Each structure stands twice: as structure tokens, then as C-alpha cells.
Amino acid sequence: MKRLISVTINGKQRTDEVEPRLLLIHYLRDVVGLTGSHIGCETSLCGACTVELDGKAVKSCTMFAVQVDGCRLLTIEGLVSNGKYHPLQEAFWNEHGLQCGFCTPGMIVACKQLLERTPVPTEEEIRHGIEGNLCRCTGYQHIVNAVKAASAKMGI
Amino acid sequence: MATILTPQATGKLVGKRVRRREDPRLITGTATYVDDIQKPGMHHACIVRSPYAAARIKGINAQAALALPGVAAVFTGKDVAALGPVPCGASLPGLRVPHHHILAQDRVYFTGHPVAVVVATDRYIARDAADLVEVDYEELPAVAAPEKALAPGAPAVHPEWPDNTAFTYHQEGGDVNKAFAEAEVIVKQRIISQRLIPTAMETRGVVAEWQPGDKALTVYSSSQIPHLLRSLLAGMLGLPENRLRVVVPEVGGGFGSKLNVYAEEALMGFVAMKIGKPVKWIESRRENFLCTIHGRGHVDYYEIAAKKDGTILGLKLKLIQDLGAYHQLLTPAIPTLSVLMMPGLYRFKNILADIVGVFTNCVPTDAYRGAGRPEATHGIERMVDMLAAELKMDPAEIRLKNFPQPDEFPFATATGLSYDSGDYEAPLRRALELVDYPRLRQEQAEARQQGRLMGIGLSTYGEVSAFGPSPATPAGGWESATVKIDPAGKVTVLTGASPHGQGEETTFAQIAADELGVDLEDVIVLHGDTAVVQYGIGTFGSRATAVGGPAVYYAIQKLKEKIQKFGALLLESAEVTFTNGNCVCNRNGKSVTLAQVAAASYRAMKLPPGEEPGLQVTYFWEPPNFTFPFGAHIAVTEVDRETGRVSILRYVAVDDCGNIINPLLVDGQVHGGVAQGMGQALYEQAVYDNNGQLLSGELTDYAIPKAGMMPWLETGHTITPSPVNPLGVKGVGEAGTIGASPALVNSVVDALSPLGVRHIDMPMLPEKIWQLLQQGGQA
Numbered sequence: 001m002k003r004l005i006s007v008t009i010n011g012k013q014r015t016d017e018v019e020p021r022l023l024l025i026h027y028l029r030d031v032v033g034l035t036g037s038h039i040g041c042e043t044s045l046c047g048a049c050t051v052e053l054d055g056k057a058v059k060s061c062t063m064f065a066v067q068v069d070g071c072r073l074l075t076i077e078g079l080v081s082n083g084k085y086h087p088l089q090e091a092f093w094n095e096h097g098l099q100c101g102f103c104t105p106g107m108i109v110a111c112k113q114l115l116e117r118t119p120v121p122t123e124e125e126i127r128h129g130i131e132g133n134l135c136r137c138t139g140y141q142h143i144v145n146a147v148k149a150a151s152a153k154m155g156i
Numbered sequence: 157m158a159t160i161l162t163p164q165a166t167g168k169l170v171g172k173r174v175r176r177r178e179d180p181r182l183i184t185g186t187a188t189y190v191d192d193i194q195k196p197g198m199h200h201a202c203i204v205r206s207p208y209a210a211a212r213i214k215g216i217n218a219q220a221a222l223a224l225p226g227v228a229a230v231f232t233g234k235d236v237a238a239l240g241p242v243p244c245g246a247s248l249p250g251l252r253v254p255h256h257h258i259l260a261q262d263r264v265y266f267t268g269h270p271v272a273v274v275v276a277t278d279r280y281i282a283r284d285a286a287d288l289v290e291v292d293y294e295e296l297p298a299v300a301a302p303e304k305a306l307a308p309g310a311p312a313v314h315p316e317w318p319d320n321t322a323f324t325y326h327q328e329g330g331d332v333n334k335a336f337a338e339a340e341v342i343v344k345q346r347i348i349s350q351r352l353i354p355t356a357m358e359t360r361g362v363v364a365e366w367q368p369g370d371k372a373l374t375v376y377s378s379s380q381i382p383h384l385l386r387s388l389l390a391g392m393l394g395l396p397e398n399r400l401r402v403v404v405p406e407v408g409g410g411f412g413s414k415l416n417v418y419a420e421e422a423l424m425g426f427v428a429m430k431i432g433k434p435v436k437w438i439e440s441r442r443e444n445f446l447c448t449i450h451g452r453g454h455v456d457y458y459e460i461a462a463k464k465d466g467t468i469l470g471l472k473l474k475l476i477q478d479l480g481a482y483h484q485l486l487t488p489a490i491p492t493l494s495v496l497m498m499p500g501l502y503r504f505k506n507i508l509a510d511i512v513g514v515f516t517n518c519v520p521t522d523a524y525r526g527a528g529r530p531e532a533t534h535g536i537e538r539m540v541d542m543l544a545a546e547l548k549m550d551p552a553e554i555r556l557k558n559f560p561q562p563d564e565f566p567f568a569t570a571t572g573l574s575y576d577s578g579d580y581e582a583p584l585r586r587a588l589e590l591v592d593y594p595r596l597r598q599e600q601a602e603a604r605q606q607g608r609l610m611g612i613g614l615s616t617y618g619e620v621s622a623f624g625p626s627p628a629t630p631a632g633g634w635e636s637a638t639v640k641i642d643p644a645g646k647v648t649v650l651t652g653a654s655p656h657g658q659g660e661e662t663t664f665a666q667i668a669a670d671e672l673g674v675d676l677e678d679v680i681v682l683h684g685d686t687a688v689v690q691y692g693i694g695t696f697g698s699r700a701t702a703v704g705g706p707a708v709y710y711a712i713q714k715l716k717e718k719i720q721k722f723g724a725l726l727l728e729s730a731e732v733t734f735t736n737g738n739c740v741c742n743r744n745g746k747s748v749t750l751a752q753v754a755a756a757s758y759r760a761m762k763l764p765p766g767e768e769p770g771l772q773v774t775y776f777w778e779p780p781n782f783t784f785p786f787g788a789h790i791a792v793t794e795v796d797r798e799t800g801r802v803s804i805l806r807y808v809a810v811d812d813c814g815n816i817i818n819p820l821l822v823d824g825q826v827h828g829g830v831a832q833g834m835g836q837a838l839y840e841q842a843v844y845d846n847n848g849q850l851l852s853g854e855l856t857d858y859a860i861p862k863a864g865m866m867p868w869l870e871t872g873h874t875i876t877p878s879p880v881n882p883l884g885v886k887g888v889g890e891a892g893t894i895g896a897s898p899a900l901v902n903s904v905v906d907a908l909s910p911l912g913v914r915h916i917d918m919p920m921l922p923e924k925i926w927q928l929l930q931q932g933g934q935a
Contacts, residue, residue, distance in 0.1 A: 036185015100657030101182030102408025139831030
């Protein structure tokens with residue numbers, strides 16, 4: 001029995017008929033066509049699927065699409081505005097905060113939340129803030145540098 | 157050969173911290189990984205897997221699955237009995253190779269063994285239907301640990317080989333008996349390098365599409381080896397290789413786990429041909445842990461012989477390798493790499509090694525970051541530390557005493573290798589300087605007086621990299637590059653390597669831009685599609701830059717000759733030099749740009765004698781030797797007496813990977829490598845129970861390091877160029893992983909040495925350390 005949902009994604013409103021059991025991540029990737037958010041575990045452990053739901057970072061692999069009816073979503077694709085990268089995107093690039101890139105979209109969304117809560121985080125606060133997002137490539141150090149660089153830039 | 161301590165730019169771009177050209181698509185979420193591929197009419201596959209490690213299949217009933225609306229087909233072992241087998245590329249004398257069908261026939265050999273595949277219009281329906289497939293199993297006794305598998309009366313993994321022994325392998329060099337007879341001290345230890353799960357963040361995935369009109373199959377797969385995959389897959393499916401195209405899209409990490417050819421890759425090709433529709437299979441994380449290769453899996457028995465002054469005389473090793481139930485692509489070859497690296501960085505010339513390769517009812521082990529070399533380094537570095545402790549020598553002093561000196565290179569090892577270049581003291585001395593070693597030892601003495609358990613651990617590691625000369629590899633050890641300049645003068649590099657996070661789209665562009673005197677923006681680097689790129693080998697074993705890089709370099713040297721000839725025509729001069737992107741007449745200084753030369757070469761109004769039109773060169777570079785990176789890591793740790801938890805107070809890694817093309821990327825490789833070595837030392841372990849059930853089967857139970865578990869890493873470099881290739885590079889992908897685990901274990905053993913602890917096996921979980929503390933250090 002499909003259900004109608006109405007969602008604002010990256011500033012654009014849309015309505016879709018979805019199966020009640022359709023996971024939010026599959027809705028975003030397969031129905032909406034926003035494949036920037038990834039699936040790394042389907043158990044909310046790795047954070048590759050992290051998106052922003054009404055301003056809060058959530059793991060979209062353990063939510064149903066029907067749960068976001070009437071909500072605002074922001075995904076990695078929505079971080080570029082007027083052709084300009086978000087300071088975090090720019091900082092991840094400058095600081096080599098990514099290698100294979102698979103965790104990166106979720107990681108950047110999680111870091112955005114971190115900087116909104118703690119605009120000038122210490123190294124420890126950064127490491128704590130991204131505990132829910134796994135990266136197997138970087139050893140996290142360049143991610144720490146990237147968050148610090150973005151924080152400095154956003155503070156200006 | 158002087159060792160230079162600071163990376164220096166050798167060109168306009170080579171040697172500089174250039175940010176990656178791959179990144180814009182990755183940071184915006186617009187890259188295309190396998191699961192991002194959509195095809196019209198695409199179906200989805202879900203694989204039915206064995207819940208038992210050993211069982212007989214008595215029957216399969218797929219009727220209920222087939223009756224589910226949306227299900228297109230269910231295939232079982234008998235449908236694919238004639239395809240395959242899953243290939244083993246390694247050969248050893250007397251190797252027993254079980255026939256590895258792409259779906260189980262009448263028996264399963266490990267938990268997760270594929271038994272059937274369900275194909276449906278939707279991935280949810282495919283999963284529902286997989287649950288409806290009834291498989292009647294008769295469970296059989298299983299064995300999941302290699303030493304248990306060797307014990308008399310153990311269940312036979314493969315009934316035809318009741319001793320569970322796939323092969324034995326013996327190697328010796330020098331006169332190890334004499335060395336041990338002359339020894340003044342002998343130290344023995346059993347050392348475990350536990351099974352690890354590679355855990356690339358992107359699991360494996362395949363999309364296959366059949367074009368019946370062309371009798372052509374396209375397979376998209378998350379792989380490190382597009383061309384080798386194509387060759388082997390063509391054989392498995394009985395297709396002519398030229399009608400099979402493999403496309404490797406964006407790959408979310410591999411670490412060796414995608415240096416392979418898997419049953420599912422052939423299975424999806426088969427399904428696509430059978431149903432006449434594109435089909436997608438994406439591995440779940442659970443499947444990734446159960447069915448993608450694991451790494452390590454050693455039980456090693458070491459004996460080291462030395463003189464009282466610390467001079468090492470010889471090393472003996474009995475290596476028991478847990479192979480799992482089958483040989484994947486390189487499974488049996490991996491422990492032979494451990495033997496090659498047994499002597500580490502030390503001068504002694506007497507070794508003896510015996511490997512027993514053991515079948516177990518587990519998923520196969522194969523190449524995981526370092527592949528045999530972390531195990532060997534862990535072994536020698538632990539043994540050298542134990543020897544130092546026995547002789548009451550400083551661990552730095554004993555190492556310095558046993559290094560060959562720079563003028564002894566190329567250095568012939570007891571295992572038959574020729575180390576290319578080295579100054580092994582340099583990174584160690586640099587690392588000791590960075591931590592202020594004498595002061596640190598002082599601090600440790602004070603900490604001990606306060607009852608704190610502080611440890612300092614060293615490792616001086618070496619590795620064999622840049623695989624490698626073709627005679628030493630199973631499938632060709634060269635790498636290829638095509639460099640072409642289009643009529644407008646822009647440059648395209650096609651590399652046979654298959655980068656998946658390492659950044660060669662950037663480093664190869666740096667090389668090409670410097671060599672051709674053009675801007676970085678004027679170069680693009682393509683890879684991974686067998687329909688676009690000439691045959692190549694792939695990315696693994698720290699080889700892409702050290703073997704693929706020189707291929708790019710040499711292709712450009714040939715191209716430059718042609719550019720000069722066309723330039724000479726345009727300038728009507730016999731003496732022309734190509735420099736900084738222009739052809740310049742040596743006599744009158746007149747010049748033409750690369751774009752003008754390129755346009756003329758394609759317009760072809762006039763051709764230099766004997767030349768073809770166009771500017772394109774393909775070069776296959778065969779390296780004359782491996783390269784041998786090295787370095788020194790120091791870990792400072794403290795153990796909490798109450799909980800057994802290890803804190804890393806400082807971590808210093810000084811690596812020597814030869815010349816550095818991009819220091820930013822090299823640091824990234826070192827950080828990531830160290831993180832995986834720390835994972836092994838402290839957290840990670842694939843745990844099977846006695847029945848062959850994988851207990852660490854999800855990310856909840858398998859602890860890869862999180863950000864808060866990692867210390868700040870202090871890195872440094874020494875530079876000893878490799879004489880093996882014209883770039884002087886050695887490779888750096890695996891260095892961090894190889895250096896890290898012994899530094900950490902040596903550090904924690906040092907911390908606990910006042911309690912009499914002389915060895916700890918990995919992972920050094922708090923529980924294990926706590927128990928040691930409770931028992932006063934006695935295991």
C-alpha cells in the first residue's frame with residue numbers, strides 16, 4: 001500500500017508515492033536520484049548515509065521515507081550554493097580530507113552539524129563529533145585539519 | 157647516495173602539495189560508484205548464502221520464491237556447474253586447489269557460501285524472495301582455526317584431503333644450522349597475526365549488461381584490477397575476451413579486498429545473459445564480512461639466534477597460514493611474501509622458513525594492505541625487541557647494530573631479494589630525534605617510579621613494493637600508459653593502473669604536466685574502463701606510482717621525440733628542442749607551441765620521415781626490480797592499571813618512500829596506513845566460533861578505528877631515491893600499516909615489562925591486558 005509523502009529536499013519541494021518500508025536512503029538514491037549519500041552498512045554504524053533532517057544530522061539508512069513526510073532534507077548535493085562550494089567542501093579538498101570519497105558526503109554533513117553546534121571546536125571535540133562516521137582511508141587526521149580550516153574560514 | 161631529509165619540489169609540480177583533481181566530484185556527491193549506476197529495465201539480485209560453515213545440500217526448493225510477484229528467476233548450483241571456477245592465480249609446487257564453483261554444488265564450505273541467486277525487479281523483492289528459498293542442509297562438523305585443523309582427527313574441510321593441508325613450502329638461505337650452533341643467545345616466540353576484515357567503506361558491487369545483438373557483455377565492478385578481471389571473467393563465462401568490457405567506476409576503497417575475482421562477478425554476468433536484462437548486485441555489509449576475503453591469519457613460530465653483542469645471526473620461522481576454504485586469486489602466495497621479508501632491514505644472511513597452508517571452514521584469506529609483509533615485519537620486529545630485552549640492550553641500539561650501511565646497496569638478502577637502495581639509520585635517527593629519545597626514556601623512568609605503566613616502542617620496517625618484475629608475479633608485473641595530445645594541444649593520460657583513492661589522477665597529471673611543460677589543467681588522467689584504456693595490471697602492492705608512474709614518464713619521453721620531429725618540420729630546422737611546452741629552434745630561437753605542433757601532426761600536410769600522423773604513444777614498462785621502502789615508527793603508550801586500556805601518548809612515523817611526487821598525498825597514505833596497523837594492534841579481529849560462525853560479523857562487533865581512537869600522528873620523511881625507476885619513487889600505500897603494529901606492541905610490552913611481560917598477541921584489547929595485569933604479568 002503506497003503512501004504519498006511531501007518533502008523539501010535541498011530547497012525543492014516534491015511529492016512521491018512510496019512503499020511504507022522504503023528506507024530513506026533508498027528513497028533519496030533510487031527515487032529522487034540523489035546518489036551522493038551512500039550506503040556503507042545499513043545499520044547506522046558507518047555514517048556514509050548521513051543527511052540533514054530539519055537541521056539535524058541523521059543516518060538515512062535506518063529511517064523510512066514515510067517518516068520524513070512534511071520535513072526538510074539537506075544532502076551533500078545541496079551544499080553547493082550558486083556554484084560555490086560550502087567552506088567544508090573547500091576545506092576537505094584543500095586539506096586532503098578524503099581518499100576514496102565514499103564516506104565523504106556523510107562525513108561533510110556530520111561536520112556541518114558539528115560546526116553549527118561548536119563553531120570553533122578543539123581537536124578532541126572534532127574527533128568526538130565525527131565518531132558516528134567511519135573512514136577507512138584517511139586515519140581522520142586530514143579530516144580534523146579540514147574541520148579546523150573550515151571553522152577558521154566560517155568565523156571570518 | 158645522500159639521504160635528503162626534507163621533500164623538495166623537483167619540478168614545477170612534482171614534489172608539491174597539489175590538492176587532488178579527483179575531489180570536486182567526490183565532495184559534491186556527483187561521483188559514480190557501482191550502486192549509483194541505473195540501467196533501463198535493470199533487475200536486482202540477492203544471493204542465498206549458507207548459514208552453516210560445513211553442510212551437505214540435500215535439496216533446494218525455490219517455488220515460493222518464484223511465485224512472488226516481481227521475481228524473474230532463481231538460479232542454483234546446477235545452473236552454473238559448467239561455469240568458472242573462481243580462479244586461483246598463484247602456483248606453488250604440489251598446491252591442492254579445490255574446484256571453486258560460483259554457486260555451491262552439493263556441499264557448502266564456509267558460512268556465507270553462495271548457494272542460489274534470486275533475481276527480481278526490485279531490490280526489496282529480491283531480498284524477500286531470497287528468504288523464501290528453502291535449502292535443506294545436513295550440517296557437518298566444521299573446523300575454523302588453523303592449528304585445530306592440523307590436529308589429528310580434525311574434520312576435513314575438503315573430504316579428499318583429510319589432513320587439511322593445501323601445501324607446504326620450504327625456503328632457506330645461508331647456513332641456519334651453523335648460525336644457531338654458533339649462537340650465544342636464542343630467543344623463541346609464538347606470534348599471532350590475527351585474521352582481519354579489510355572493510356572498505358564501499359562494499360563490493362556488480363552491474364552486468366548483455367547486448368545480445370553484439371554478443372557482448374559489460375560488467376561494472378568495484379575492482380582494483382579491471383583488465384585482469386576481464387581476462388579471468390571471460391574464461392569463467394566462456395566469452396571471447398574482446399566481447400567482454402569491464403568498467404571500474406569510482407571505487408570506495410579496496411585495500412586488497414578488490415584485488416580479486418569473485419564468484420558474484422561471474423554470476424551477475426551469467427544472470428544478465430540468461431534474463432536478457434541488466435542486473436545489479438550490491439553486497440551488504442554482512443555479506444562483505446562473511447564473503448569478501450579476509451587478511452592475515454598467521455600463527456608463527458619464530459626462533460632468532462644472536463651473539464651477546466646483539467649481532468643477529470639467523471632466523472627460523474614455522475608459519476601456519478589460515479587459508480580458509482578455497483584459494484581466491486592470490487591466497488596461497490601471500491605467506492610466501494612473508495618469507496621474502498623475513499630478514500626485515502637486517503644484515504644477517506641465514507634463514508629457514510617452513511609454511512603450512514591450512515584449509516579451514518572460513519572465508520578465504522588473501523591480500524589485505526601489506527599482504528604478508530605486515531606479518532613478517534611484526535615477526536622480525538617483535539623478535540628483535542625480545543632479543544634486545546634478553547640482552548638488556550636498548551631497542552634502538554640493537555637495530556643500529558644490525559643495519560646494512562648505505563654503501564652496501566644493492567643489498568642481497570638471505571631470501572634472494574636485492575634491496576634497491578637504503579639508508580636505514582636515517583629514518584630511525586630522525587624518529588629518535590623527533591621524540592627526543594634520551595629525554596623520553598628519562599620520563600619513562602620517572603613514570604615507572606610513580607607506578608605508571610609507560611612504554612616506548614620502535615619498529616624499523618622494510619617492505620617489498622612496486623610489484624613487480626613480471627617473472628616474480630603471477631600475471632605480469634609491468635604497467636602501461638598511453639599519452640595522447642589532441643589537435644588543440646591538450647593531454648590525455650590513460651593508465652593501466654586503477655586508482656581508487658590513492659590520487660593518481662593528480663600525481664600522474666603532475667608528472668605529465670612537468671614533462672610536457674603544460675598546465676595541470678591541460679592534462680586529464682583516465683583509467684578503469686577496458687574499452688578505453690590499453691591492457692593494464694592494476695593498483696595494489698604500492699605499485700601504481702612506482703610502476704604506473706614510470707610508464708607515463710617513458711611514454712612521454714617517446715612522445716617528446718615525435719613532438720620535436722614535427723616541431724622541426726614546422727620551424728624548418730634540423731635542430732629543435734622541446735622545452736616548457738614549446739619547440740624552439742636552437743639556431744634562431746623561433747618557436748612553435750605544443751598546440752601548433754599537435755594541430756600540424758593531425759593535419760598531416762607534411763610528415764617527418766618514417767613518422768605516422770598524430771601524437772599518441774603507448775608504453776608498457778617492465779620494472780627491473782621491486783622497490784624497497786623503509787622507515788621507523790615510534791609509539792609512546794601508557795596502560796591504565798585499572799582497566800587495561802592502552803592510550804597512545806605519541807606516535808611518530810618517519811617513512812622513506814624514495815622521491816615524493818605529492819607530499820600531501822603521501823601523508824594521507826601514511827596516516828591511513830598507520831590507522832589500519834593500529835586497528836590490528838589494538839582493536840580488530842575476525843572471530844569465528846568453533847562451528848565456523850563469524851561472531852564479528854557486523855561493524856558493531858568488528859572495531860575499525862573511529863576518529864576518537866586515533867592519536868595525532870607526527871610524520872617525517874627521509875628520501876633515498878630508488879634506482880629502479882626514473883622517478884626515484886618507491887611506493888607508500890602499505891608502509892604505514894607495516895610499520896605500525898610492531899611499534900605499538902613493542903611499546904605496550906615495554907610498558908608492561910616491569911611486570912615480566914615479554915610478549916602480547918594482537919589485538920591488545922583492554923580485557924587481555926587487564927587479565928595480564930591481574931596475573932601479575934604472567935599469561
